[in-house]
Amino acid sequence: MDAKNTPYPIVHLHYRKGDLIMKEGDYGVSIYKVISGHVRVTQQQGNMDVALATLGPGEVFGEFVFLNKSVETRSASVRAVDDVELEVMHPAALSREYEQMSPILRFITNQTLTRLVRMNKLYAQLLEKKEIAQKQQKDPGEAKRRHFRKDTNLTCVYWPAGGPSKLRLQGRLMDISVGGAAMEVSSRNALNTRHDPGSEFTIQVNLPSGRDMEVVGKVRTIDMNQVPGRIQMGIQFTRITGESKKTLGFFMMS
Amino acid sequence: MAIDSSVYGYMVDEQDFPDKKVIIEENSIGDWVYIVLEGQVKVKKKTAKGVLTLATLGEGAIFGEMPLFLKRDKLRTATVQADGPVKVGILDTSRLDKEFELLSPQLRGLIKTLARRFTETMDKISEVAAT
Numbered sequence: 001m002d003a004k005n006t007p008y009p010i011v012h013l014h015y016r017k018g019d020l021i022m023k024e025g026d027y028g029v030s031i032y033k034v035i036s037g038h039v040r041v042t043q044q045q046g047n048m049d050v051a052l053a054t055l056g057p058g059e060v061f062g063e064f065v066f067l068n069k070s071v072e073t074r075s076a077s078v079r080a081v082d083d084v085e086l087e088v089m090h091p092a093a094l095s096r097e098y099e100q101m102s103p104i105l106r107f108i109t110n111q112t113l114t115r116l117v118r119m120n121k122l123y124a125q126l127l128e129k130k131e132i133a134q135k136q137q138k139d140p141g142e143a144k145r146r147h148f149r150k151d152t153n154l155t156c157v158y159w160p161a162g163g164p165s166k167l168r169l170q171g172r173l174m175d176i177s178v179g180g181a182a183m184e185v186s187s188r189n190a191l192n193t194r195h196d197p198g199s200e201f202t203i204q205v206n207l208p209s210g211r212d213m214e215v216v217g218k219v220r221t222i223d224m225n226q227v228p229g230r231i232q233m234g235i236q237f238t239r240i241t242g243e244s245k246k247t248l249g250f251f252m253m254s
Numbered sequence: 255m256a257i258d259s260s261v262y263g264y265m266v267d268e269q270d271f272p273d274k275k276v277i278i279e280e281n282s283i284g285d286w287v288y289i290v291l292e293g294q295v296k297v298k299k300k301t302a303k304g305v306l307t308l309a310t311l312g313e314g315a316i317f318g319e320m321p322l323f324l325k326r327d328k329l330r331t332a333t334v335q336a337d338g339p340v341k342v343g344i345l346d347t348s349r350l351d352k353e354f355e356l357l358s359p360q361l362r363g364l365i366k367t368l369a370r371r372f373t374e375t376m377d378k379i380s381e382v383a384a385t
Contacts, residue, residue, distance in 0.1 A: 033363060053371050060360075060367040089360055097361055102353050103260040105347075105365075108319050113367045115309070119375040123306070186381055192381045227303040227385045 011088040015080040022062060022078040029091050031062045037084030038168065040157075040206075043076045045124035048131070049208065051077060051155035052120055054168070066091045066098075067113050075117075079206065081157060081168070110182055113238040127153070134174070149177040150252060154205050156183070160193060161200035161216045161239075169193065173205060178245075178252055180217065180236040187229050195231060200238065207251045213244040257314040261289055267344040271336040277316055278318055278334040285321040285328050287347055290314065293340035298333045299376055302384035308376060310337060323369035331373045 014034065017020055022028065023045055034057050041053045041061060055061055064075045100105065131153045154173045173183035183203070189195065199219045206212050221234035240248070268291065270275065273275055280300055297309040297317070310319055311334075321328040343345050354362065 031364065032278065033360070053374060058363060059370070060364045063368070064366050066364075081293055094358075094361055094364070097358055101357065101361070103258060103352065104264055105353055105357075107258045107260075108322075109365050109368065110318055110373055111316060112319075112365070116368060116372045116375060119308070119372060119379060123379050123382065126379060130382060130385060156373060229384050 013085070013088060015084045015087045017080055017082045017084075019080045019084075019085070020077065021080060021084070022074050022076070024074050024077040026074050027072060028062065028074055029065055031060060031066055031089040031091055031094065033060050033076075033087045033089055034058065034155075035085040035087055038081040039078050039084055040081050040155075041076050041078050041154075042206075043120065043124065046128060048124070048128060048153060049155075049206070050120075050124045050127060051170075052123075054081065054157070054170070060089075063111070066094065067110065081204070131149065148252070151175050151176055152208075154202050154207070156205035158183075158203040161202045167193070168180045171203075173203075174232075176248075176252075178237075178248060180220070181235045183235050184227075185231050185233070187224065187231055190224075190231060195219065195222065195233065201235070203235070207247065209247070209251050209254060211247045211251070213239045213247045213251075215244055215248075257289070257291070260262050261316075261343070261345070264349060265289070265343040266343045266346050269342055269344060271340045271342065273336055273338050275336045275340075276333060277336060277340075277342065278332070280330055281332040282330050283328050284318070284330060285347055286318055287316060287322060287345040288318045288334075288352060289343045290346060291341040291343050294337045295340055295342075296335050296337045298303045298335060299331075300333070301380040305333075306380055306383050308332065308379065316345070319350075320373055321371055322347065323355060324373065325364050331352045331376060 002129055021039060031186040034055055036057055038054055039055050040051055042049050044052050061078055065071055093180035152173050156171050156173050158166050158171055159167045159169060169189045170181045174182045174184050197219050200216060201217050203216065204214045215237045217235035217237045219233050220236045226232050277295065290311055292313065294310055294312045296307050297311060298305050298307050317334055320331055
């Protein structure tokens with residue numbers, strides 16, 4: 001049976017930028033398809049929030065509970081990166097088709113799910129290991145400055161300031177202060193987008209306090225040789241809204 | 255993992271590989287789908303700091319299936335290498351492909367998203383491992 005021909009009405013949902021759509025640990029069975037906008041999938045790992053994926057139009061989330069009958073709660077949180085429209089797919093509509101699907105495709109699908117879960121774990125473990133290694137490397141003087149520069153390991157989204165916000169690059173904020181941040185990105189990001197001293201980027205990040213912050217920052221220093229495949233940038237914040245400034249201030253004090 | 259019996263109906267050929275022999279090369283082009291019949295294989299990915307082993311797959315595991323779901327490029331996302339002598343079955347890709355295309359867009363979208371997240375996660379792992 002085609003899921004289109006089921007008696008379940010198609011429900012559309014709208015979320016604003018920053019809204020929490022799904023919370024890790026909550027009960028829920030619906031599957032969502034992104035119609036427009038982007039969402040970010042994150043998972044709690046120790047005291048770190050690990051960004052697992054950013055999903056755009058046509059992509060699906062909330063499928064873990066549907067595919068893995070032994071799981072009852074959401075395995076990850078999902079938040080709107082920008083204004084988002086979603087289509088809710090009722091699991092019952094998909095369930096019958098899934099049961100009737102050829103056994104081999106069902107087998108491969110389950111295998112992919114199992115492997116994805118394992119790779120997500122491995123990814124989180126590697127991130128954690130790297131974070132610990134970096135903390136040990138920090139220079140001793142760092143401790144004295146801790147109160148106005150904070151070590152972080154936060155996934156952020158950024159794009160050239162004033163450029164099309166459809167272009168979304170991913171980076172990590174390694175430390176942050178009220179005036180700037182150290183950002184690390186993949187060298188691949190620089191293939192099609194200029195990353196030079198003076199380049200201005202709009203940066204969006206969800207702070208561990210759960211609040212979103214958006215700033216415009218200028219690249220002051222750039223180092224492509226420290227770590228192969230990665231670019232380290234020193235960013236100076238040049239524009240920050242009152243709301244984001246407050247959010248950042250509270251985070252720095254916490 | 256036991257071999258799913260329905261797989262035999264899809265098998266078009268069998269092939270033996272000696273220890274260390276590369277069955278699938280990362281970034282090469284290809285869309286054959288394989289199943290491990292005897293022995294085991296290692297899944298490896300290149301990183302800036304050398305080769306990283308991501309998984310060991312044993313009897314019954316299917317590999318090489320990503321191009322089936324992610325049509326846009328048939329580039330192999332990882333290297334698969336024999337870990338000891340291995341016998342693999344080669345599956346009928348076009349039949350699998352036809353069955354996949356017959357699914358509703360909803361179910362296909364769900365499987366495609368899983369596949370894309372899986373390959374992206376492997377990419378992210380090799381990036382982190384290299385730093």
